[in-house]
Amino acid sequence: MIVRGVQRVLVQGITGRQGTFWTERMQEYGTRIVAGVNPKKAGTEHCGVPVYASAREAMRETGFDVSVLFIPPLGVKAAALDAIEAGCPRLVVLTEHVPVQDVMEVLAAARANGAAVAGPNTAGLVTPGECFVGFMPAFESGIFRPGSVGVVSRSGSLGTLICLNLVQAGFGESAFIGIGGDPIIGTTTRDAVRSLDADERTEAVVIVGEIGGQMEEDAAEYMRDMRKPAVAFIAGGASPPGKKMGHAGAIVMGDKGTYASKRKALEAAGAEVLDTPSDVGRALGAALGDPSPS
């Protein structure tokens, strides 16, 4: 999933403290926020946009292309199903600790209705210079700058560090796709890599993965036939097995989801796997055949 500046964005949970704060940041940056949802404040205005009782009502009244949810964990299912039933094609679910069976219900409904979901537990998506959706520091010019590198990340903080290193090395980003740290998420690493592969503005891909699950291995399978160069960093190589490392998805069980398995699969697909995020600029330069990008 890539969000671009032309897309109209609905904010579910717009009137809350975080919803308000990040709606203002998104608006300042240029994101087209067209409406918000809060059933208790329907009919009012907030952050300069109308507030509706539901996503369905917002769709009827103003229309939108993306919905971002600032909703507490146990409210996510109802809010997401509302957006999906409204015909929303893209959902960005920021919330952490959404019950997994709720996530499954949301993803099943999204599949049935042709909607894409980023998250849960994502920090959001950015197209530098155009828009961002979620709570990424798109407005930090040392971290996000228009360019040609697409970044896929399970983690917000680590994705930010990688972007910082990219920009310090003279690169910029075509898109940042935060996919989220939960074990079951809508847009997978493979889905995100595929959309960057198809994106005209993207010339190279950076995958920021983590131990746990099979998503990096699955993406590597796709990357075998991808022409665009890719580099990767996988967090958690030094983490003990059997422990959840902050992200629910980051747990190694037996030989599944290990650092070694992910590294091997990505290298077999032709991607350099970095030992430290600081190497990303050098590796991208090498991958693009240009050691000194301007």
Added chain:
Amino acid sequence: MAPGKRTDLTHDRTSETMNFEEHAAKPLLRAAGIAIPRGHPARSADAARSAAAELGGPVVVKAQAPTGKRGKAGGIRTADDAAAAGRAAEAILGMDIAGHRVESVLVEERAAIAAEYYAAVLNDAVSKGPLVMFSPEGGMDVEEVAASMPDRLRRAPVDIARGFDLESARAMLDGLDLGAGEAPASEASAAETAAAETAVAGALVALYRAYRDNDAELLEVNPLARLADGRLVALDCKFTLDDSGIGRREALAEKGSPERLTGLEARGKALGLKYIELDGDVGVLANGAGLTMTTMDVVTHHGGRPANFLEIGGEAYTKAKPALELVLDNPRVRCLVVNFCGAFARTDVMTGGVLDAWEALAPSIPIFFSVHGTGSAEARVMLRERLGVTPCETMDEAIAAAVAAAAGAAAREAGAARDTGREAGRETEGAAGREAGAAAGREAGGETDGAADRESDTARETDRGVGGAS
């Protein structure tokens, strides 16, 4: 951990794996309509004897611990009468099974088993939905079945919107020989086979219902026994509660067995901080799970060993002081690396919290900073003014300097030990460590504005004042 993600949480908590002991898991099956043996928990040999006497007839005495491998460890024994049950309980109580001390047993009636099946429902990341699994080869590790008899393990991904009904269950059982186990297939009549299939299909539907009703991450019955009279009984049950479901299953969660924690980890949990104790000496403080894991990785990459996982991003930054106390109370910690990359989390606010805590605790170990992203300009000013330190240019520099400082401190400790004639055997190790520390220190020198050297001196003078930090 972004602020927006926790704003409306009614209770703050950290991720954990919530497993249930057999006696706490089995009632979920019974509530869904799957029979379980009559049984009683017992915390002493006497109680086990009484339980067996009440049940009458042969029993099985089972160690209660939230782990598999109980049978292999000798934690499951049969007994033909009450006296034998008491002896079995005596042998089992107090055992250590995979690190769990057994404090109670479950005494259950024992019946003649015709066949043992495997049944489970779990959250499947591949299909992004529930997965029902069944095998007629129960009573053994499902991994073994998957490896040695893959055609005897059926997997049915479920469309959660549609659910899992008798028809789905029958489809998944189609063509499987349910007479397997102790009775040869040829002896099972067609009528018995049909009856077994109906019973198993019903049990699978009930199991799926129990999985849905209890926010299970995994609900597994192994073995699901078919008795000689055709009845199905769940002889064991493993249940893992989705930790994100605890918020709406609080009464249930109270019956679970939380992950075993060290004293420091338990303190972290009580504070709402995810702290994992590791065996290295480089203390780690970072924001966000991904960045914290990465900090540990890069410590390892530079030849050091992390002492902990601890993230204080998002709203947890307000807990900088107790977080820092946790890190410093680990007696193995020889230095600290603080790695912030601000996104939604502001590095100036987090750095301010760490500085307040650092000043209050006045520890005398070296500290190294890498601070980037939102608020980093303000954070740098604070660090210079309050600590006289300039953060390293890159995360790698900060971490390399921390690794060098830890190695140097380790070398000095070994040297001091050697000088006083104690621990003579560690001489070689100490010398190597000193050399490595000196080399890495040279490499990192200057980048930290001399802080590494200055702090190291302090550390030497006070003979590692970590203890004074608490």
